Amino acid sequence: MKGLEELNIRIKLFLLLLLSAGTVCSLALGVYLRHHTGESIYLFLNWDMFLAWVPAGLALLLDMVFVYFKQPAAVRRLLLIVLGLMWLFFYPNSAYLITDMLHPFNYYHPVYGSFLIDIEFWYHLFLFFSAAMIGLFLGIYSLYSVQTLVSQAFGRIVGWVFAVGVLLLSSLGIFIGRFIRWNSWDVLSEPLTILKDTHFILTNAGQLRLLIPFTSIIFVLTLLTYSFVYSFTYLKRS
Template sequence: MRELLADALEVFDRHSGWIIWNLFLAFIPLVLSFWLFRRRSISRTWFWWIIYVIFIAFLPNAPYLLTDIIHLIRATRAGYSVWIITLIFIPLHLFAILSGLEAYVVSLINQNHYLRKEGAKQYIFLSEIMTHLLCAIGVFMGRFRRFNSWDLVTQPDVVLSKTLDDLTTKKPLLVIFITFIAITISYTLMKQVTFGLMLQFRRLYLGLDELDPEEIIKR
C-alpha cells in the first residue's frame, strides 16, 4: 500500500501538477462571465469593456485543457501500475478536462444570454464561431508558443508578431483549424449535455416542464 501511494504521488507530481493551476485559469472567465452577462442591470462602461477584454484573454484557458490529453497519453506509457492509471490518473485528468470544457460552455451560454437580452439573438451563432476561432488561436499560442494570457500585457509586441507569423504559415494554420473543429464539436456536445442537466434539474426541483433551451437560458 505504501508503495502504491508513493507511486500515486509521483504520478501526480510528474504528470498532474498542472491540474490545479490550469483549472484556476479556466474558471477565471467563467466567474467573469456571470459579472459581465448575468447581472440584472448592465451598463457597458469603460470598466465593463476592460473586464470583457480580460474575459476574452483568459477564455482560451478553458478549452486549453482539452489539449492536456497529452499528459494522459504520456502517463499511460510511463509504465506505472494499471491500478494507478485506472483509478487515479484517468479519472483525475478526465475530471479536469471536462471541468475546463464545462467552464467554457457556461461562459458562452452566459454570453448568449446577454446577446438575447440585448435583442441581438441573430448574432449568437456568429459570436460562438468567432469565439471558437479566437480560442483556437489562443490554445495554439499557449500550447506550442507557450504564451500566457497576461503576455498580452507584458509583451504584446512579441505575441502579436508571433501570432501574425503563425497565421500566415501553413502548418500552424492547419493545427489551429483542427483545434477550432475540436473546440466547436466539443462545445456543441457539452452544450446539449448542459441544457439536458439544467432541464432535468428544473423539472425535478422547480416543477418546470417542457422548457426549450432558450427558456432555460432566460430563467
C-alpha cells in the same frame, strides 16, 4: 424583470457550486496520485484549473454589473467592456484543459505489462478526463452567460454570431497556448510579440498543417457540446 435576473444569478451560483464540487474531487485525485507515487506530479493542473475558473468568475461579475449597476450609464458601459474583454482573453483557458489529457501518456510508464490493465494508469487518465470535462462545462457556463447578455442587448442572431466567433477565437487561443506557450495575460504584457507569432503561424505552411486540423477539432468539439447543452434551455421553455 430584475427579479427574474436575480433568480438567474442564484441558479448560476448553484451551477458554479456543483462545478466547484467536481473541481475539488478532480484535484483530490491528483493529491492521491502524488501520495501514491511519492512524486510531485501534475502540480501544474492546479494552476490550469484555476485559470479555467477565471472566465466563469468574470462572467458572474458581468451579470452582477448588468443587473445591479445601473447608474451612471457611462461607468456601467465601461465596466461591461473591460470585464468583457478580460473574459474573452481568459476564455480559452477553460477548454484548454482538454489538451492536458496528453500528460498521462507522457508521464506514466508501466512497470510491467500493458498500461491498459494497470489501474494506476486509469487513475492518471481519469484525473485529466475529469479536469477536461470541468473545463468544458466551465466554458459552456460562461459563454452561455455572456451570450445571454449580448442577445439581450443586440438580438438573438447577433448573440449566436458572437458565440460562434468566440469559440473559433478560443480554438486558435488554445493552439497558441499549447504549442506557442503564450498565456492570457501576455495579451497585455507582450501584445506585439503575440501578433507577430500569430502572423507567423497563420502564414507558415508547416504551422498550418498542425493549426488547421487541431483548431478545427477543438472548434467542432466545443461548438457541438455547447449547442447540445444550450438546446436543453429550449426544452425547458417548451
